[in-house]
Every structure is written in structure tokens, then in C-alpha cells.
Amino acid sequence: MLTLVDHLGTTGGAERLALDIATRLSPSRFRSTLCASRFIDERSHTDVELQALERTRETGVAFLALGRRRRIAVLPWRHLAAYIRREHVDVIHAHMFGSNLWGVILGRITRVPIVVAHEHTWSFEGEPLRRLLDRELIARWSDAFIAVSRADRRKMIEIERIPPERIRFIPNGIVGQAPTPGRDLRAELRVGSGPLIGAVGALRSQKSYDILIRAIARLRQDRPDLHLLIAGHGPEKARLQALISELGLENVVLLLGRRLDVPELLAELDVAVCASEFEGSPLAVMEYMEAGLPIVATRVGGVPDLIEDGVHGLLVEPGNSTELAAAIDDLLTDRARASALGAHARERRRREFDLDVMVCAVEALYEELLATR
Numbered sequence: 001m002l003t004l005v006d007h008l009g010t011t012g013g014a015e016r017l018a019l020d021i022a023t024r025l026s027p028s029r030f031r032s033t034l035c036a037s038r039f040i041d042e043r044s045h046t047d048v049e050l051q052a053l054e055r056t057r058e059t060g061v062a063f064l065a066l067g068r069r070r071r072i073a074v075l076p077w078r079h080l081a082a083y084i085r086r087e088h089v090d091v092i093h094a095h096m097f098g099s100n101l102w103g104v105i106l107g108r109i110t111r112v113p114i115v116v117a118h119e120h121t122w123s124f125e126g127e128p129l130r131r132l133l134d135r136e137l138i139a140r141w142s143d144a145f146i147a148v149s150r151a152d153r154r155k156m157i158e159i160e161r162i163p164p165e166r167i168r169f170i171p172n173g174i175v176g177q178a179p180t181p182g183r184d185l186r187a188e189l190r191v192g193s194g195p196l197i198g199a200v201g202a203l204r205s206q207k208s209y210d211i212l213i214r215a216i217a218r219l220r221q222d223r224p225d226l227h228l229l230i231a232g233h234g235p236e237k238a239r240l241q242a243l244i245s246e247l248g249l250e251n252v253v254l255l256l257g258r259r260l261d262v263p264e265l266l267a268e269l270d271v272a273v274c275a276s277e278f279e280g281s282p283l284a285v286m287e288y289m290e291a292g293l294p295i296v297a298t299r300v301g302g303v304p305d306l307i308e309d310g311v312h313g314l315l316v317e318p319g320n321s322t323e324l325a326a327a328i329d330d331l332l333t334d335r336a337r338a339s340a341l342g343a344h345a346r347e348r349r350r351r352e353f354d355l356d357v358m359v360c361a362v363e364a365l366y367e368e369l370l371a372t373r
Contacts, residue, residue: 001025001030001031001032001033001089001090001091001092001093001366002032002033002034002035002064002083002084002087002089002091002092002093003018003021003022003032003033003034003035003093003094003095004018004035004037004080004092004093004094004095004099004102004103005018005019005034005035005036005037005094005095005096005099006036006037006038006096006098006099007036007038007039007049008034008036008039008049008052008053008063008065009049009052012202013120013121013172013280013282013283013284014095014096014118014120014121015052015095016283017095017118017120017172017283017358018034018093018095018118019034019052019055019056020355020359021093021358021359021362022034022056022061023055023056023059023061024059024355024356024359025359025362025363026363027060029363029367030091030363030366031062032060032061032062033061033062033063033064033083033087033089034056034061034062034063034064035063035064035065035066035080035083036063036064036065036066037066037068037076037077037080037098037099037102038066038068038069039065039066039067040065040067040069047258047260051260064079064080064083066079066080071098077102077106080106081106081109081110084106084107084110084112085110089110089112090112090113090114090370091112091113091114091115091116091366091369091370092106092107092112092114092115092116093116093118093362093366094115094116094117094118095118095120096118096119096120097119097130097133097134097138100117100118100119100138100142101133101137101138103115103117103142104117104137104138104141104142105137105141107141107142108141113370113373114143114366114369114370114373115141115142115143116142116143116144116145116146116365116366116369117138117139117142117144117145117146118145118146118148119134119145119146119147119148119152119156119280120148120280120281121148121152121206121278121279121280121301122147122151122152122155122156122278122280122301123206123277123278123301124159124160131159131160134156134160134162135160135161135162139156139160139162139163139166139167142166143369144166144167144168144365144369145162145166145167145168146167146168146169146170146365147167147168147169147170148169148170148171148172148280148281148302149169149171149279149280149281149301149302149305150169150302150305151300151301151302151304151305152280152281152301152302153167153169168365170358170361170362170365171281171302171305171352171353171358172280172281172283172286172353172358173286173353173354173355173356173357173358173359174283174286174287174290174349174353174354174355175354175355175356176290176349176350177262177263177290178263179263179264179266179267180261180263180264183261183264185261185264185265185267185268186268189229189254189256191227191229191254192225192227193225194223194224194225194226194227195223195225195226195227195270195271195332196226196227196229196268196269196270197216197226197227197228197229197269197270197271197272197273197328198228198229198230198231198265198266198268198269198271198272198273199212199228199229199230199231199232199272199273199274199275199284200230200231200232200259200262200265200266200272200284200287200288201231201232201274201276201282201284202232202233202234203230203232203233203234203235203236203237203240203255204234204235204236205236205277206276206277206278206279207232207236207275207276207277208275208276208277208298208318208319209230209236209240209275210239210240210243211275211318211319211320211321211324212228212230212273212275212321212324213228213240213243213244213247213249213253214243214247214321215275215321215322215324215325215328216228216249216252216253216325217247217249218321218322218325219325219328219329220249220252222329223329223332226252226332227252227253227254228249228252228253228254229254229256229265229269230253230254230255230256231256231257231258231259231262231265232256232257232258233257233258237255240255241255262287263287263291266287266288266291266293267291269291269293270294270331270332270338271293271294271295271296271328271331271332271338272288272291272293272294272295272296273295273296273297273324273328274288274295274296274297274298274303275297275298275318275324276297276298276300276301276303276318277298277300277318277319278300278301278318279298279300279301279302279303280301280302281301281302281305281306282302282303282306285297285303285306285307286306286349286353288313288345289306289307289312289345289346289348289349289353290346290349290350291342291346292342292343292345292346293342293345294313294314294331294338294339294341294342295307295312295313295314295341295342295345296313296314296315296316296324296327296328296331297313297314297315297316298315298316298317298318298324299315299316299317299318300318303315306348306349306353307345310341311341311344312341312344312345312348313341313345314327314330314331314341
């Protein structure tokens with residue numbers, strides 16, 4: 001089977017899950033290949049991407065790079081079509097819109113028996129062309145269209161008008177990672193012993209880090225020793241840095257970039273935050289849950305599937321820095337309640353959102369669809 005994704009890596013949720021699925025499929029039942037269409041060569045990529053490449057090698061997964069430099073580049077797809085025919089691929093599993101689109105086109109041209117499309121975050125009310133392609137091309141030509149949250153599945157049915165029987169709901173999952181002991185990250189980052197708020201995720205507008213930064217500016221009025229750590233990289237970095245300077249928070253809000261030590265980072269936090277405008281089923285929130293952290297998250301997408309308000313964390317409306325600040329302050333003030341919420345969140349993550357459970361569900365889907373062929 002062949003997993004198709006734009007980028008190779010572990011920082012984006014979709015890319016990370018594509019890698020997880022490709023490298024954790026049962027080797028006795030599936031011969032796995034991971035194709036990253038935008039991967040150029042090893043010299044031009046980050047340590048995170050190279051770490052992901054090493055993981056494919058260690059697990060015996062074949063890796064194919066198409067070297068597409070632009071979205072409109074079409075010729076590299078010929079190499080993938082040739083590979084599919086040569087290796088007699090039985091299943092193509094594509095992740096995210098671009099790969100979903102090309103996955104169903106190539107799959108049907110090369111007569112692959114099963115094509116699975118995987119939607120990781122649905123937020124396309126204002127994009128009629130995207131909705132049309134999802135419904136008339138991807139959903140129609142694929143054998144199954146996976147949604148990662150009930151909210152995403154509902155929007156795909158109600159807004160895109162995709163037939164319900166075409167959509168499969170498979171929740172995301174992660175592997176719990178314990179922090180490596182012995183480091184003093186607070187000292188390394190020079191944030192002192194005051195309250196430490198944190199968020200993990202790519203620096204994209206979707207994540208609404210500007211709202212979180214404004215919430216921190218409010219909280220600093222009464223909590224002058226408070227700091228915010230944001231771990232991630234992306235196109236919003238310059239805009240966020242300008243906002244930090246505008247609010248005079250240069251020594252308060254730290255943009256840490258890509259991190260390979262997320263478990264150690266989470267272990268130092270007092271509250272973890274997801275302030276996103278929209279989400280599918282965010283892996284970062286699952287990591288917060290695994291770390292047993294008090295969580296404040298926005299009531300969007302699949303987040304309420306993970307966090308029941310007042311049980312596993314606190315939910316707030318998106319785009320409201322005042323409400324976000326108040327919820328963070330509540331958890332910093334009532335530490336006993338915060339600890340209880342974190343413990344309940346960890347228990348739920350381990351019970352319901354485990355990576356092996358997700359991979360088993362994907363394997364079962366492949367075999368069910370293959371049996372019909």
C-alpha cells in the first residue's frame with residue numbers, strides 16, 4: 001500500500017499521522033511505501049524532516065520523493081504513476097486536499113483497486129470550488145473518505161453534500177511519550193518559576209496565536225511573573241513577533257520554533273492552550289492530555305470530542321481574548337481543580353485516543369474495502 005502526502009515531517013498533524021500510519025502498519029499484512037510529493041532531497045530539508053526519513057528506514061518502509069517545487073507541477077506525477085504500476089500497489093491512502101485530489105486521479109488512471117482519501121481539518125464554507133472537488137471528484141472517485149472528527153463528518157455531509165455512506169469517522173490517536181528527566185528547561189529558557197503557559201503547533205493563522213498573545217497581555221497585569229511559550233514554525237512568525245513587540249512582551253512571549261523535546265516542554269507548563277479558529281482533531285491537544293495538563297481550548301471542530309467542558313479542561317469561544325484569559329486565570333487560581341482536570345484528560349486520552357487503536361481501524365478499513373474487490 002502507498003501513503004501519499006505533500007510534506008514529510010512530524011510537526012504538522014496530517015504529516016505526522018501519515019508517517020505514523022505508514023510506519024506502523026502490520027508488516028506481515030502490508031508492504032508499505034510513503035510518498036512525499038514535495039520532498040526534494042536530503043540536503044534541502046530540516047532536521048525534523050530528516051528524522052522522519054530515518055524513521056521510514058528503521059521500520060523498513062519504502063520512501064519515494066517526487067520533488068515537486070510548485071503546486072502546479074504536474075510532470076513529477078508520472079514517476080508516481082510508473083511506481084504504482086511497477087509495484088502493483090493495491091491501496092493508495094492520501095492525506096489532505098492536494099494529495100487527496102491527485103491520489104484519486106492517479107489511482108483511477110492506474111487502476112489501483114482501493115483509494116482512500118483522508119480529511120484532517122475541514123473549514124471550507126467560503127470555498128465553493130473546493131467543496132465541488134471534494135464532492136464530485138474526491139468523494140465520488142475514492143472508496144472511502146475519512147473524517148477525523150464528528151464535526152468534520154457533519155460538515156462534509158451537510159455543507160458539501162457528500163453521501164454519508166462515503167465517509168468514515170476514524171479518530172486520531174497518539175503514542176504517549178514520557179519526558180526525559182534531568183533537564184531544567186525553565187533555566188535554559190530563562191523564564192523563572194512563575195506561571196508558565198504553553199501552546200504547540202505550526203505558526204499559521206488558523207491557530208489564532210495573536211488571540212492567545214493578547215490574552216497573555218491581559219493576564220500580565222495581575223501576574224507579572226507569567227510567561228508564554230509557543231513551540232512551532234510557520235508563515236505567521238513575523239506577524240506574531242511584531243505583535244509581541246507592539247504589546248511590549250519581548251521577554252514574556254517566546255517563539256521557540258520547531259522543537260524535538262515537546263514532552264520535556266509540556267512537563268514544565270502550568271496550563272496548555274489551543275486557541276484555534278478551526279480544528280479537526282488536534283494532536284497537540286492529545287499531547288496536552290497525555291501530559292496531564294490543565295487545558296484551555298476553543299470550542300471548534302473536533303475539540304469537544306476530546307475535551308468535555310469542565311471535565312477534561314475548559315472550552316471557550318474562538319476569537320475572544322478576554323474569555324481565553326479568564327479561563328487560563330481560573331486554572332492558575334484553582335490548582336486543585338486544574339490538577340483534577342488534567343488527570344481526567346490523561347485517563348481519557350489513554351482510553352480513547354491511542355495511535356495503535358487508530359492504525360488498527362485503518363487496517364480494518366483497508367481489508368474491508370479489499371474484500372469487496
